[in-house]
Amino acid sequence: MSDLTTEQVSALAAALGLPVTSDDVTEVTHRLNALIEALAPLTELPLETVEPIPGLGGLPDS
Amino acid sequence: MTAASADLAFLGARQLAVLVRERQVSPVEITRLYLDRIERFDRALRAYITVLPDAALEKARRAEAAVMRGAEIGPLHGVPYAVKDQFETAGVRTTCGSRLMERHVAAEDATTVSRLDAAGGILLGKLNLTEFALGGTQQFPFGQPRNPWNPEHDPGGSSSGSGIAVAAALCGASLGEDTGGSVRSPASFCGVVGLRPTWSRVSRHGSFPLSWSMDTPGPLGRTVEDTAWLLQAIAGHDPKDPLSSREPVPDYAQHLAEGVRGLRVGMIRELTLAPETDVEVREAVVAAARRLEGLGAVVEEVSLRLTPLAGAIFMALADSDGAGVHARWLRTRAAEYDEGTRRRLLTASLIPAALHQRAVRARALVRAEMCEALARHDLLLCPTAHQAAPPIAAARGAITGRHEVAGRFFTRRSYVTPAALAGLPAIAVPCGFTRSGLPIGLQLIGRHFEEATVLRAAYAYEQQSESRRRRPPGLE
Numbered sequence: 243m244s245d246l247t248t249e250q251v252s253a254l255a256a257a258l259g260l261p262v263t264s265d266d267v268t269e270v271t272h273r274l275n276a277l278i279e280a281l282a283p284l285t286e287l288p289l290e291t292v293e294p295i296p297g298l299g300g301l302p303d304s
Numbered sequence: 305m306t307a308a309s310a311d312l313a314f315l316g317a318r319q320l321a322v323l324v325r326e327r328q329v330s331p332v333e334i335t336r337l338y339l340d341r342i343e344r345f346d347r348a349l350r351a352y353i354t355v356l357p358d359a360a361l362e363k364a365r366r367a368e369a370a371v372m373r374g375a376e377i378g379p380l381h382g383v384p385y386a387v388k389d390q391f392e393t394a395g396v397r398t399t400c401g402s403r404l405m406e407r408h409v410a411a412e413d414a415t416t417v418s419r420l421d422a423a424g425g426i427l428l429g430k431l432n433l434t435e436f437a438l439g440g441t442q443q444f445p446f447g448q449p450r451n452p453w454n455p456e457h458d459p460g461g462s463s464s465g466s467g468i469a470v471a472a473a474l475c476g477a478s479l480g481e482d483t484g485g486s487v488r489s490p491a492s493f494c495g496v497v498g499l500r501p502t503w504s505r506v507s508r509h510g511s512f513p514l515s516w517s518m519d520t521p522g523p524l525g526r527t528v529e530d531t532a533w534l535l536q537a538i539a540g541h542d543p544k545d546p547l548s549s550r551e552p553v554p555d556y557a558q559h560l561a562e563g564v565r566g567l568r569v570g571m572i573r574e575l576t577l578a579p580e581t582d583v584e585v586r587e588a589v590v591a592a593a594r595r596l597e598g599l600g601a602v603v604e605e606v607s608l609r610l611t612p613l614a615g616a617i618f619m620a621l622a623d624s625d626g627a628g629v630h631a632r633w634l635r636t637r638a639a640e641y642d643e644g645t646r647r648r649l650l651t652a653s654l655i656p657a658a659l660h661q662r663a664v665r666a667r668a669l670v671r672a673e674m675c676e677a678l679a680r681h682d683l684l685l686c687p688t689a690h691q692a693a694p695p696i697a698a699a700r701g702a703i704t705g706r707h708e709v710a711g712r713f714f715t716r717r718s719y720v721t722p723a724a725l726a727g728l729p730a731i732a733v734p735c736g737f738t739r740s741g742l743p744i745g746l747q748l749i750g751r752h753f754e755e756a757t758v759l760r761a762a763y764a765y766e767q768q769s770e771s772r773r774r775r776p777p778g779l780e
Binding site for chain 1: 634635638650654666669708709
């Protein structure tokens with residue numbers, strides 16, 4: 243996946259009504275791109291067959 | 305202040321409770337001692353946001369009277385403690401370390417606070433934290449918290465003040481909150497003991513939320529025994545927290561001294577021996593593992609290949625939850641957040657749903673991997689952090705590239721978030737010092753609701769360790 247640009251992040255934020263200022267947008271873009279990159283290895287895991295449960299041991303009646 | 309009074313301050317919660325019970329020391333004397341130390345040392349350390357001298361001394365006087373008339377008293381009777389300013393306290397402001405809440409005053413105590421009060425504890429004050437327990441705060445509105453072992457270094461977070469106050473003997477014990485390491489990290493960086501209980505073991509009622517499925521209050525103390533006694537006081541079902549467990553609460557102190565003979569301990573290879581783990585940290589943790597082996601435990605390496613991904617998975621999930629909690633204020637009061645907090649929450653607000661779903665499913669795999677390892681071992685072992693406390697300056701300033709994000713946020717979280725993602729109990733216990741004099745933390749992770757085993761192993765290690773006898777310099 244190619245990196246998001248600051249323009250794309252600004253547009254996405256505006257669509258969600260989030261006030262991402264010009265001071266914030268560069269760092270927010272770096273953070274978002276870093277997270278996407280860090281989670282890229284998850285595509286190699288067999289996630290389709292995994293139940294998306296929170297993985298808790300203490301839910302009432304569990 | 306005499307050396308004898310400093311010795312008293314550094315005793316820790318349980319020993320203080322014993323001295324009070326035996327009438328060897330007065331709750332008023334101990335409370336005054338800690339208030340004097342806060343006055344003397346906290347201008348520099350900034351552990352506290354709010355100190356409650358009048359209320360604390362009033363309760364201390366009542367505690368003293370109860371002892372003198374031979375009344376029935378609780379297990380923490382007369383022990384001054386403090387709580388992270390994330391826990392609500394009736395009539396006393398709860399800021400969450402943020403200007404947005406600097407005038408917030410709750411009508412009732414958090415369940416944990418009322419339970420510590422019922423156990424006889426004396427609330428000294430409210431402790432500093434990273435804003436809204438998130439981490440990455442650039443400018444702390446109530447003062448920069450500093451590490452007692454070296455004030456230029458980070459005390460850890462988010463329960464920063466909870467670690468500092470115990471390490472510097474500014475209270476007998478403290479309460480923190482651990483979503484993804486927020487009790488264990490400051491415990492490790494400040495050289496004290498910090499316990500994350502099983503998720504749902506302790507009520508979250510009255511604690512400002514970050515991530516509903518990972519948040520849990522947890523105690524910090526000078527000793528493993530102190531954290532056991534605090535957990536005893538706060539654990540158990542609470543009707544005000546519908547997700548709190550009805551699992552019976554065992555007697556945590558009863559089996560503390562039973563040793564580790566025969567316990568099977570798995571040392572997590574991907575964290576303990578990782579290239580990211582500082583050499584001094586690795587040596588100290590491996591030496592601790594060998595020490596446990598010498599005490600009779602069976603220690604072997606285990607491979608948990610998903611653990612290096614845990615930090616990023618955690619941030620995708622917990623930060624998304626946090627963005628939900630803060631959705632309204634982010635749109636109406638964004639400028640009032642600290643810059644670091646705001647940018648982190650804005651980022652989380654933009655995480656694509658498909659990526660979030662992938663992280664939710666990956667979390668289930670991390671949990672399964674941890675639980676499978678714990679089916680073969682009684683405990684898992686690894687460092688609490690990949691390095692000792694870094695300089696405060698290292699986390700300051702804007703992020704200038706995405707590779708910097710991994711270093712600042714994902715790597716270190718991968719050591720503490722596997723237990724959080726899996727809802728497992730985990731303890732940080734001091735296991736040595738770097739050559740520059742900063743504490744190193746050993747982490748032990750147990751099965752769901754088996755805090756007693758975690759505490760027992762940590763206690764056995766602690767009794768053999770020299771670390772607990774050292775005190776931060778200049779705080780006598």
